[in-house]
Amino acid sequence: MNAIECEHLTRTFGKTRAVDDLNLIVPAGSIFALLGANGAGKSTTLRLLLNLIRPTSGRATVLGRESTSLKKEMFQRIGYVTEDQALHDWMTLDQLLDYYRPFYPQWDRSLEKQLRTIFDLPGNRPLKKLSRGMRMKGVFLSVLPFRPELLVLDEPFSGLDPQVRDEFIEGLLEIVEADRLNTVIVSSHDINEVERLADWVGILAEGRLVTAEPMAQIQGRFRRIEVVGPEAASCVPREQPAGWRQVARPANNVVQFVHSGYSEGQTEKELHAIFAGAAVRASKMPLREIFLAHVRRGPGRPETT
Amino acid sequence: MRDIVRIFRKDLQRFWPFAIAAALLAFFLAFFPMLGLNHANYSVISAAESLRFIVVGLVVVAVVQEDLVMSDRAAWITRPVKAPTMLAAKLLFFLALLAFPFGIITAVGAHQFDLGVGVCAAIGGEEAARLFLVTVLFSLIGAITSSLLTAVVFFACSAAVLLVLQPYLALIAPEGRAIDSLDSSRPVTLVAIAILVVGVLGYHYGRRQLRRTALVAAIALVLGVVFANWSGTVPRQIGEAPRVGIKAKQSRGFVGAVLGRPFPMSDQVVIGLETVISYPSDADYRLFPDNVSFISPDGRKISQRIPTGASIPTDARFSSQIVTSWDNYPEIARSALRISLKGRDPDSMIPILVLPSRIFAELRGTRGSLALHLSASKNYLAARGILALEPGATVSAHGCRMRIESVQFVSGSGLEISVRETRVESPFVSRFFQVALINDQADEVSLGEYNHDWADFALSYLIQDSRESYVFAHRWKRQSDKVDAGISSEWLKSAHLAYYVIGWSPPRSGTVDLVVPDFSMPTVGGIQ
Numbered sequence: 001m002n003a004i005e006c007e008h009l010t011r012t013f014g015k016t017r018a019v020d021d022l023n024l025i026v027p028a029g030s031i032f033a034l035l036g037a038n039g040a041g042k043s044t045t046l047r048l049l050l051n052l053i054r055p056t057s058g059r060a061t062v063l064g065r066e067s068t069s070l071k072k073e074m075f076q077r078i079g080y081v082t083e084d085q086a087l088h089d090w091m092t093l094d095q096l097l098d099y100y101r102p103f104y105p106q107w108d109r110s111l112e113k114q115l116r117t118i119f120d121l122p123g124n125r126p127l128k129k130l131s132r133g134m135r136m137k138g139v140f141l142s143v144l145p146f147r148p149e150l151l152v153l154d155e156p157f158s159g160l161d162p163q164v165r166d167e168f169i170e171g172l173l174e175i176v177e178a179d180r181l182n183t184v185i186v187s188s189h190d191i192n193e194v195e196r197l198a199d200w201v202g203i204l205a206e207g208r209l210v211t212a213e214p215m216a217q218i219q220g221r222f223r224r225i226e227v228v229g230p231e232a233a234s235c236v237p238r239e240q241p242a243g244w245r246q247v248a249r250p251a252n253n254v255v256q257f258v259h260s261g262y263s264e265g266q267t268e269k270e271l272h273a274i275f276a277g278a279a280v281r282a283s284k285m286p287l288r289e290i291f292l293a294h295v296r297r298g299p300g301r302p303e304t305t
Numbered sequence: 306m307r308d309i310v311r312i313f314r315k316d317l318q319r320f321w322p323f324a325i326a327a328a329l330l331a332f333f334l335a336f337f338p339m340l341g342l343n344h345a346n347y348s349v350i351s352a353a354e355s356l357r358f359i360v361v362g363l364v365v366v367a368v369v370q371e372d373l374v375m376s377d378r379a380a381w382i383t384r385p386v387k388a389p390t391m392l393a394a395k396l397l398f399f400l401a402l403l404a405f406p407f408g409i410i411t412a413v414g415a416h417q418f419d420l421g422v423g424v425c426a427a428i429g430g431e432e433a434a435r436l437f438l439v440t441v442l443f444s445l446i447g448a449i450t451s452s453l454l455t456a457v458v459f460f461a462c463s464a465a466v467l468l469v470l471q472p473y474l475a476l477i478a479p480e481g482r483a484i485d486s487l488d489s490s491r492p493v494t495l496v497a498i499a500i501l502v503v504g505v506l507g508y509h510y511g512r513r514q515l516r517r518t519a520l521v522a523a524i525a526l527v528l529g530v531v532f533a534n535w536s537g538t539v540p541r542q543i544g545e546a547p548r549v550g551i552k553a554k555q556s557r558g559f560v561g562a563v564l565g566r567p568f569p570m571s572d573q574v575v576i577g578l579e580t581v582i583s584y585p586s587d588a589d590y591r592l593f594p595d596n597v598s599f600i601s602p603d604g605r606k607i608s609q610r611i612p613t614g615a616s617i618p619t620d621a622r623f624s625s626q627i628v629t630s631w632d633n634y635p636e637i638a639r640s641a642l643r644i645s646l647k648g649r650d651p652d653s654m655i656p657i658l659v660l661p662s663r664i665f666a667e668l669r670g671t672r673g674s675l676a677l678h679l680s681a682s683k684n685y686l687a688a689r690g691i692l693a694l695e696p697g698a699t700v701s702a703h704g705c706r707m708r709i710e711s712v713q714f715v716s717g718s719g720l721e722i723s724v725r726e727t728r729v730e731s732p733f734v735s736r737f738f739q740v741a742l743i744n745d746q747a748d749e750v751s752l753g754e755y756n757h758d759w760a761d762f763a764l765s766y767l768i769q770d771s772r773e774s775y776v777f778a779h780r781w782k783r784q785s786d787k788v789d790a791g792i793s794s795e796w797l798k799s800a801h802l803a804y805y806v807i808g809w810s811p812p813r814s815g816t817v818d819l820v821v822p823d824f825s826m827p828t829v830g831g832i833q
Contacts, residue, residue: 052377072385080383086373087380090319099315103385
C-alpha cells in the first residue's frame with residue numbers, strides 16, 4: 001500500500017517546468033524526505049499532491065484518491081504544515097485550536113495536551129505576537145492531534161534556530177515511535193535535519209526525480225572511495241565504470257571518487273582488479289554528500305524508484 | 306451547517322466592530338433628517354454615503370480574504386472545509402451583519418413616513434437586496450485577489466471597465482432601447498444579478514482558477530445583459546397608450562404628440578413635439594420624450610437623450626411663460642378643484658431634438674426616420690386635506706412629509722410659500738405634494754406655481770429632502786377658463802390652503818417611428 005503515487009506528474013508555469021514527468025511512490029508508513037535545491041520543485045510537488053494547484057499533465061493519488069478530487073473527508077486524514085501558511089494570526093493558540101478541533105471528529109485531546117506540554121506554548125497570546133519558532137509549533141499543534149494518516153511538511157525547519165529544530169524533530173520522532181503517525185513526507189533543503197528523521201529519501205533536481213529509495217539503501221550504496229597506489233591515477237579507465245562519479249586525481253598515486261553502486265567486498269574486488277596492488281579505502285557518506293553527488297551530476301534517468 | 310456556523314462565528318469574532326460601524330452609518334443615513342441635521346450638511350451626507358460603500362467594501366474584502374481563495378498559502382484549503390461551506394459562511398456573514406441590518410434600519414427609517422408595514426418591508430428588502438448585491442460583487446473581487454491593496458486596485462480597474470462597458474451597452478442596444486446600466490432600482494434585478502455573481506463566486510471557490518472564473522464571469526455578464534434587456538423598464542411597448550403619428554390631432558381620445566415645427570435659438574434649432582390634449586376620459590397620461598434618434602437618407606444618425614421634463618433652454622427664466630405646477634395634471638385639477646384647466650398650451654412644445662444650426666441647415670428638407678422613445682405614466686390623486694397657512698404647519702402622507710417654513714408676499718402681487726419636503730426615495734413610494742389656495746367665497750382657486758429656485762437639496766439612499774417654494778400669483782375662476790393675476794391679502798383672508806397628494810404609476814415606454822416632414826426654416830426675431 002502506497003500513501004502517494006505520482007505518474008508522469010508535470011506542472012509548468014509559463015515555459016518553466018517546475019515539476020517534470022515525476023514518477024514517485026511514497027510507501028505507507030514511511031517518513032519520506034523530499035530533497036532538492038531551491039527551485040527543484042519540492043514545494044510545487046507537495047502543492048500538487050494537496051490539490052493546491054492542478055497538474056498540467058499526469059496524475060497523482062494520495063491515500064488512494066486522485067489528488068485533484070481531494071474532498072473534506074480526505075483532509076480529515078491529511079495534515080499539512082508549511083512555513084508560510086496564512087494562519088488566522090489574530091487568534092490565540094487556544095482560539096485556533098478551539099476553531100479547528102470540531103472539524104476533526106478524531107481529534108485526540110490527550111495528544112493535544114501532551115504536545116502542549118512538549119512544545120510549551122502560551123495559549124492566550126495572539127499568534128502574530130509569537131516568535132517564528134513558536135508559531136510553527138502552534139501550526140504543528142493544530143495538525144498533529146487529529147493523527148493524520150499523511151503528514152505533509154513543506155520546509156518545516158526553515159528559519160528556525162537549531163534548538164527549536166531539535167525540539168521539533170524530537171517531538172515528531174516521539175509521536176512516530178509511539179505509532180501515532182502513519183506516513184510523513186517532508187520537503188527540505190536542511191539535509192542534516194532530515195537525515196535524522198527520514199527512512200526514505202527522494203531527490204529532485206530541476207523538477208525531475210533523480211532518485212527515490214530507502215535511506216538505508218542509498219546510504220549503503222554510496223561510498224567515497226580513495227585508491228592509493230603506484231601510478232593509480234594512470235590506471236583510471238578511459239570509460240569510467242557505472243556508478244563512478246566525481247573522479248579526482250589529486251596526485252599521481254591517488255584517485256578519489258564517489259561510488260553510487262557500492263557493494264561491500266564485491267566493489268573492493270573490482271577495484272583491485274583495476275588498480276593492481278593499490279590500497280582501497282571506502283568511507284561512508286553523510287546524506288548531505290550523497291545529495292550533492294546527485295545534484296552535481298544533474299537530472300537524468302532515475303537510478304532507483 | 307455546523308461548519309458554516311463555526312466559520313461565521315470565527316469571522317464574527319474578528320469583524321464585529323466593522324459590521325457595527327457599517328450599521329451605524331446606515332442608521333445615520335436613514336435617520337439624518339430626524340437627527341436635526343441641517344441641509345447645509347449635504348456634504349456630510351454625501352461623504353457618509355460614500356463612506357458607507359467604502360466601509361462595506363473593506364469589510365467584505367477583509368472577511369473574504371480572512372480565508373484566502375486564490376492563494377495556496379490559505380489554511381482552510383488543506384483543512385476539512387468544503388468550498389461551498391466556506392462561501393456559504395461568508396454570504397451568511399454579509400446577509401446577517403450587513404444586508405439584514407441595513408434592510409431593517411431602512412425599513413424602520415421609512416416607517417416614520419406612515420407607509421405601512423408592507424411598503425416599509427418592501428423598501429427595506431430593496432435596500433437589503435441592493436446591499437447584498439454590493440457585497441457579492443465585493444466578495445468576487447476579494448476572492449480573486451489576495452490582498453486588500455490589490456482588491457482596491459482591481460476595484461478601480463473594474464470601475465474603469467464599467468465606464469467603457471456602459472457606453473458599449475448603449476451602443477449595442479436595439480434601436481429605441483436603452484441598456485446603459487446593469488444596475489436597477491428594482492429588487493428583482495438586484496437579486497437576479499446577485500444570483501449570477503454568487504454563481505460565479507461558487508465556481509471560483511470550487512475551482513480556484515482565475516482563467517476559468519473569468520470565462521464563467523463573462524458568460525454571467527452576457528446572461529446579465531440579456532436579462533437586463535429582457536426585463537428592463539425600457540423595452541416594453543405601451544399597451545393602452547398612445548401611438549404617435551403625424552395625424553394624432555385627428556384621433557379621438559388620443560394621447561400623443563405630433564412633430565412640432567423647428568424652433569430656432571441663437572445657435573441651435575430645437576425640433577419639438579406638440580402635445581395633444583385630447584386625453585382619454587378615464588385617465589391622465591403624460592408623455593415624456595426620453596431619447597430620440599434621426600437617421601437621414603444619407604445614413605447619418607443623430608441620437609440625443611432628452612431629460613424628462615426638458616424645457617427650452619433660455620436665460621430669461623419664466624419670461625416666456627409661467628410654469629404652473631398643475632399644468633401637467635389637468636384631470637386632477639378638473640376633478641379635485643373643479644376648475645377648467647386647459648393643461649398644457651396646445652401650441653407649446655416639448656423639445657426632442659436639439660441640433661446645431663449648421664447641421665440643421667444641412668438636413669433641411671430631407672426626409673428620414675425619426676425613432677422616438679416615449680415614457681408614459683398615469684397620475685392619480687392619493688389624498689387631500691387642509692393645511693394651516695402658517696410657518697411650522699406640517700402634513701404627512703404616504704411616504705412624504707411637507708412642512709411650511711415661511712409665508713410671505715412677493716413683488717407682483719404673489720404669495721410665496723416656502724416648504725421643506727421630505728420623501729422616502731424608493732420606487733415603492735411614488736407620491737408628492739401639490740398645493741392650492743381655495744377661496745370658496747369668490748369661487749376661485751390659485752394654483753401653486755413652481756418657483757424653480759429651490760435649493761438645499763439633500764438625497765441619501767433613503768431620504769430625499771428639499772426646500773421648495775410655491776408662488777401663488779393667478780386666480781382661476783372655477784368652471785371657466787378665466788384667469789386673473791394677483792393675490793391680495795383681502796382675498797387671502799377668506800381662502801384656505803389645500804394640499805393634494807399625487808401618486809403615479811411606474812412609467813412604461815414604447816418606441817415609435819415618425820417621418821420627418823420637409824422643414825423650412827422659419828425666421829423668428831431675426832434669428833434664423
